[in-house]
Amino acid sequence: MSNKIMQWVDRRFPLTSFVKHDLSEYPTPRNLSYWWNFGSLAGIVLVLQVLTGIFLAMHYKADVAQSFNSIQHIMRDVNYGWLLRYMHSTGASAFFLVIFIHMARTLYYGSYRAPRELLWWTGQGLLLLLMGTAFMGYLLPWGQMSFWGATVITNLFRATPFIGDQVVVWLRGDYTVGDETLTRFFALHYLLPFVIIGAVMVHLIALHMVKSSNPSGIDLADKDNIPFHPYFTIKDLYGLGVFLMVYFGFALFFPNLLIEPANNIPANPMQTPNHIVPEWYFLPFYAILRSVPNMVGGVVAMGLSVMLFAFMPFLDRSKIPGGALYRPIYRLQFYLFIIDMMILGYIGYVPPTDQTIVIGQIASVVYFGIFFILPFTSKIEEKWLRNRGLPAQVEALIASEELQIAQKKSGGK
Amino acid sequence: MAHDEALGDVGRRDFLFKVTTVVGGVGVAAATVPFVTSMNPSADLLAKATTEVDLAGMDPGHMRTVAWQGKPVFVLRRTEEQIKLAVASKGVLDPVDDQQRVKQAEWLVVIGVCTHMGCVPNLEGEGWTCHCHGSQYDYSGRVVRGPAGKNLEVPPYHFSAADKLVIGEA
Numbered sequence: 001m002s003n004k005i006m007q008w009v010d011r012r013f014p015l016t017s018f019v020k021h022d023l024s025e026y027p028t029p030r031n032l033s034y035w036w037n038f039g040s041l042a043g044i045v046l047v048l049q050v051l052t053g054i055f056l057a058m059h060y061k062a063d064v065a066q067s068f069n070s071i072q073h074i075m076r077d078v079n080y081g082w083l084l085r086y087m088h089s090t091g092a093s094a095f096f097l098v099i100f101i102h103m104a105r106t107l108y109y110g111s112y113r114a115p116r117e118l119l120w121w122t123g124q125g126l127l128l129l130l131m132g133t134a135f136m137g138y139l140l141p142w143g144q145m146s147f148w149g150a151t152v153i154t155n156l157f158r159a160t161p162f163i164g165d166q167v168v169v170w171l172r173g174d175y176t177v178g179d180e181t182l183t184r185f186f187a188l189h190y191l192l193p194f195v196i197i198g199a200v201m202v203h204l205i206a207l208h209m210v211k212s213s214n215p216s217g218i219d220l221a222d223k224d225n226i227p228f229h230p231y232f233t234i235k236d237l238y239g240l241g242v243f244l245m246v247y248f249g250f251a252l253f254f255p256n257l258l259i260e261p262a263n264n265i266p267a268n269p270m271q272t273p274n275h276i277v278p279e280w281y282f283l284p285f286y287a288i289l290r291s292v293p294n295m296v297g298g299v300v301a302m303g304l305s306v307m308l309f310a311f312m313p314f315l316d317r318s319k320i321p322g323g324a325l326y327r328p329i330y331r332l333q334f335y336l337f338i339i340d341m342m343i344l345g346y347i348g349y350v351p352p353t354d355q356t357i358v359i360g361q362i363a364s365v366v367y368f369g370i371f372f373i374l375p376f377t378s379k380i381e382e383k384w385l386r387n388r389g390l391p392a393q394v395e396a397l398i399a400s401e402e403l404q405i406a407q408k409k410s411g412g413k
Numbered sequence: 414m415a416h417d418e419a420l421g422d423v424g425r426r427d428f429l430f431k432v433t434t435v436v437g438g439v440g441v442a443a444a445t446v447p448f449v450t451s452m453n454p455s456a457d458l459l460a461k462a463t464t465e466v467d468l469a470g471m472d473p474g475h476m477r478t479v480a481w482q483g484k485p486v487f488v489l490r491r492t493e494e495q496i497k498l499a500v501a502s503k504g505v506l507d508p509v510d511d512q513q514r515v516k517q518a519e520w521l522v523v524i525g526v527c528t529h530m531g532c533v534p535n536l537e538g539e540g541w542t543c544h545c546h547g548s549q550y551d552y553s554g555r556v557v558r559g560p561a562g563k564n565l566e567v568p569p570y571h572f573s574a575a576d577k578l579v580i581g582e583a
Contacts, residue, residue, distance in 0.1 A: 148532060152545060155531035174454050176483040184452065270478050270485045270525075272533040274544045290546055293559045295529055352547040 022208055027225035028232050029214035035109075036212065037239035038102040043200065044240060045095045050193050052088040056081075060140065062186035064179045067142040068266045086255035092134050093258045094247050096281035099130060103309065108334055110316065110323030111213035117313040119206040124310045126199050131282070131306070133192040136185040138279060139177070143263030148276045150177045150185070156289075159299035176269055217322020218397065275351050284341050287348030288367065291360040301364065308371045315371060318378035319398050320385060329381040333370050340366045458483075463581030465573070468520075476536055478525060481580045485525035485533050486568060487541075487554070488578065491518070495552040498539065504555030507564045511553045514567055522570050522580065523554035529561035541565070 010016050059078050061070040074081035103123070106112050112120035139150040154171050158164040173180030214220060250257065258280065262273045278286050288305045292298035316330075324331035340363050347360040386395075464481040466488055471477065473492040478485045491499070496518050499511040515521055525533050527543040534541035540551040549558040554565035569583040 148545075152530040152532065170449075170453050173452055174458055174483060178458075178483055180455070180458070269483060270480065270533065272535075272544060274535070276532065276545050290560070295560065295562060298560070351544070357547075 024227060024229040026208070026228040027211065027222070028228045029212055029220050030224055030226045030231075031214050031216060031220075032212065032232070032235075033215055034235075034239060035101070035105040036214075037236055038098050038105060039207075040236045041239060041243055042095065042098045042102055044243075045091060045098055046193070046196065046200065049088065049091045049095060050197075052084045052091065053190075053193065055084050056088055057190060060186075062140065062183045064142060064182055064267075067140060067182060071141045083251075086251045089259060090247060090251040090255060092137065092279070093250070093281065094243075095130060096134070098243075099127060100281070103127070104338065106213075107309075107312070107337075108324045108331075109213060109215055110217055110321075110327075110330075112312045113316060114313065115210050116206075116213060119203065119210060120313065121310055122199065122203040122206055124307070126196060126203060127309075128306070129192060129196050129199060133189060133196065134279070134281070136189040136192070139182060139185045140189065141263060142182065142267045143260075144265045144267055144273050145260045145263040145276065147177055147267030147269065148272055149278055150181065152276070154181075156299045156302075159296040178269075215322075215325060217326070277349055280345070280349075283346075283348035284344035284367075285348075287344040287360050288364045290348070290352060291357065291364040301368075305364075305367060308368070311371070312374075315374040316378050317375050318382045319401070320382055320390070321394065321397060327378075327381055327385070329377050329384075333374065333377065336366070337370050340370070463579055466578040466580065468576040468578055473519075478533075479580070481524075481568060486580055487521070487523050487525040487536075487565075489521040489536075489552075491521055491552060499551060499553040502551065502555075504551065504553065504564060505557045506559060506562055507556055509555065509564065514553050514555070514564070516570070516572070520578070521552065521554060522567065522578065523565040524568050525565070527561055528556065528563040528565065529559075534565075 006016060056074065059070065059074045059081060061067055071085070074085050076082075078084075106120065106123070135149075135153060139146045154168055154177065157167045157171060160167045169175060171181075172178065173184060211219075211225075260277065262276075265273075277283070285302050285305050289298045289302040292301050318327065318330070320327060324334045343363045344360065344367065347356050347363060350356055390398075461482065464479055464486070466477070466479050468488070468490075471488075471490045473490050474495070476487055476489040478487055480486070489495075496511075499521075500518075503510060511518075514523075525541075527534050527545065527548055529543065529546055529548050532543050532545035534543040534548070534550060538549070540549060540557070541554070542549050543561070546560050547558070548556060548561035550561075550565055551557050554567070556562065556564050568580050570578060570580045571583060573579050
């Protein structure tokens with residue numbers, strides 16, 4: 001009977017072939033490590049955020065007079081409201097943690113390189129959408145940090161040439177962050193996750209076109225790919241179990257660790273808290289903003305610091321396949337970048353003093369420097385490694401790739 | 414040729430195609446205007462243009478923060494010493510005479526929004542300090558330390574009586 005129903009469906013909609021092609025029999029490199037778990041984890045966190053968010057929206061009120069109290073109502077009176085809210089606020093941090101690891105893996109193993117540039121760029125778009133959604137969501141509790149965070153960030157748009165002031169007023173719908181701002185941020189905070197779901201579909205279509213990268217950096221022969229189900233469904237599920245332990249550890253035992261205490265004070269437009277900090281996931285970028293003495297320069301530097309990742313396929317000019325695993329100089333740059341990010345994060349967190357400003361400026365220069373020297377270091381490193389002698393198979397691979405590129409170029413003419 | 418005859422005047426078709434594209438494009442652009450404009454401040458917000466402040470009972474050195482168009486405005490009754498400090502310098506990063514920033518030397522009226530990122534500075538030290546990014550302003554509201562590059566803005570205001578201040582109207 002069910003067989004007949006499936007046949008009936010398959011004549012009208014490619015269900016069975018889709019499931020086989022893209023899920024159960026989807027060819028996946030057999031050598032993927034646990035670093036490849038974070039893509040599917042990000043998808044699961046997205047589902048968690050949408051789910052908890054929709055149920056929170058049933059109790060939340062987007063109005064300056066009511067929003068702060070509606071959060072207290074959710075926390076105290078709504079059945080399991082505390083759980084929904086703590087899952088949602090912890091979920092935001094979890095989302096960024098998972099995405100940052102996902103990006104770090106891509107950078108370490110060079111997964112952004114051809115032919116996966118579009119996959120990387122759709123990911124970059126997803127990062128921007130995630131940042132926008134998180135930023136708008138942070139205004140909704142209408143605490144002091146919510147208000148002043150939104151004030152500072154909307155103020156960044158004053159850097160727009162010629163019409164900066166008008167753009168800021170237009171974004172806020174008022175001369176200051178107010179009721180209009182809160183209502184529109186709520187509307188957009190509800191909308192953007194669905195835009196993200198759409199963008200994730202595009203990301204996955206791009207992935208299934210070029211298939212997953214793997215730690216070796218070499219596209220595997222068919223015999224080295226194994227079906228996604230059951231091998232990777234089970235591996236992803238195991239990773240999910242570990243993730244959920246950490247996630248609920250935070251959500252249930254330390255839910256306030258990542259919520260700034262000042263956000264438990266209702267927003268006061270007449271008084272800025274003595275020490276305002278963004279959420280931890282924005283700290284490195286915020287430190288770069290603060291390091292530039294000029295406002296427009298700071299905004300441009302911060303924007304660039306987020307967008308530079310998109311240029312990686314162009315900046316990395318090495319022909320040696322794979323990422324940091326086989327490239328000592330690149331590996332050094334990678335770890336330097338991670339350490340630099342941590343320093344920037346710390347500088348973004350502490351109140352500005354003359355000393356921290358200097359450290360922040362040095363760390364910012366290092367941040368951009370790592371990107372800007374990559375075209376040269378990657379070439380030098382390639383020369384050095386090839387002179388030292390690569391395995392014959394790797395040289396053959398490089399030669400065949402060069403031949404392909406040459407053929408494409410002459411074929412185009 | 415027979416082909417062209419079947420299609421009629423090809424040049425005319427091309428022209429019509431281009432005109433339709435342009436008119437359609439203009440129509441779409443025009444249709445975005447109400448949506449984009451709806452996000453600007455509404456009429457009731459624009460109507461709250463002025464704020465009246467009662468200055469009675471403010472001693473020298475006393476500051477009040479009042480809301481004007483939702484923004485904090487600092488009204489400081491400066492002491493002799495503060496006036497002396499303010500007149501003595503021209504500011505650092507955005508130099509201007511103190512006389513040009515006040516109507517009566519005793520009263521300083523400035524918008525209490527840091528010109529860097531929009532935080533509200535606190536009255537401390539020799540003027541105001543913004544805790545968000547460390548900008549400092551003197552007793553004339555002029556910036557003496559970055560990252561802010563401009564002085565605190567002076568709103569349009571006038572004294573309607575000896576102890577009545579109207580902000581929003583020069």
